[in-house]
Amino acid sequence: MNKAFIFDMDGVIVNSEQAWSKHGSNFLKELFGEEIAKKIGDPIGMTVNTIYGIAAQNGFSMDKNKYLEIYDKQAAHIYSKANITEGVEKLAQALLKSGYKMGLVSSSRLKWINHVLPKLSFGKHFEHIISVNDRPDLKPKPNPGSYLETIAKLEASPKTTIILEDSNSGIKVAKLSGAFTIGFNQNLIPGYKQNGADIYANNMFEVVKIIQSFRVSF
The missing domain is CATH 3.40.50.1000 (HAD superfamily/HAD-like)
Known part of the structure; x- marks a missing residue:
């Protein structure tokens, strides 16, 4: 054993979580709008699939592939800073x-x-x-x-x-x-x-x- x-x-x-807070603090609001971002709440520990699911349940209609493309681009920026x-x-x-x-x-x-x-x-x-x-x-x-x-x-x-x-x-x-x-x-x-x-x-x-x-x- x-x-x-x-x-x-x-x-x-x-x-990375402090980097998200510093460099991407408005990202969720810009992507989903303030009301949906509020429904998502604190995303620490969530997968992007879970976040998308919550957003979709609350009226977010962006194609998932487009959503992932935007999130991946932001993540690349964040990890370059973290x-x-x-x-x-x-x-x-x-x-x-x-x-x-x-x-x-x-x-x-x-x-x-x-x-x-x-x-x-x-x-x-x-x-x-x-x-x-x-x-x-x-x-x-x-x-x-x-x-x-x-x-x-x-x-x-x-x-x-x-x-x-x-x-x-x-x-x-x-x-x-x-x-x-x-x-x-x-x-x-x-x-x-x-x-x-x-x-x-x-x-x-x-x-x-x-x-x-x-x-x-x-």
């Missing part, structure tokens, strides 16, 4: 040194994930990557299927797995998988309140300390 560590991407590996989280490379080094298998589960489209992976020296060490948005066979967060699949692919068990998440929907699904869950708060937008994690970390250096003290029961 392996030890596994699974990353969320947005707000964890890359500071910084890789300080210390994540050292965390990856510590994980590999300690014998952890690494996976990545994200609500973002695979196209968006591929904007980030080339920026990571450890990207090739992800042994399983899931874009929940691009897997219609998987229910979106907070259903734990994406994490359970990744745990199985890494030949681990929930008891030997740590998941690093930032959004409350992500924390909820991580906990539902049975894994030990760290709530990462370094990149949260101001005012966002986390809840439900086993432990919280203010930065990647604290995450390293947590994994060093984590005791795996095989």
Whole structure:
């Protein structure tokens, strides 16, 4: 049985949620109009398919392919502005040194994930990557299927797995998988309140300390 560590991407590996807030704060209003944007609410942790579904239920009539084209263009701009989280490379080094298998589960489209992976020296060490948005066979967060699949692919068990998440929907699904869950708060937008994690970390250096003290029961 392996030890596994699974990353969320947005707000964890890359500071994209603050970048969306800074560089794309009016994007939803411009795309959907103020009333529909209000119905969507906070999009953190949502897939673009989920967002489109809510918008369509509230009168949004744009063709989905056109919608995705617009969203992908905005995402490319955002990821060009977003910084890789300080210390994540050292965390990856510590994980590999300690014998952890690494996976990545994200609500973002695979196209968006591929904007980030080339920026990571450890990207090739992800042994399983899931874009929940691009897997219609998987229910979106907070259903734990994406994490359970990744745990199985890494030949681990929930008891030997740590998941690093930032959004409350992500924390909820991580906990539902049975894994030990760290709530990462370094990149949260101001005012966002986390809840439900086993432990919280203010930065990647604290995450390293947590994994060093984590005791795996095989």
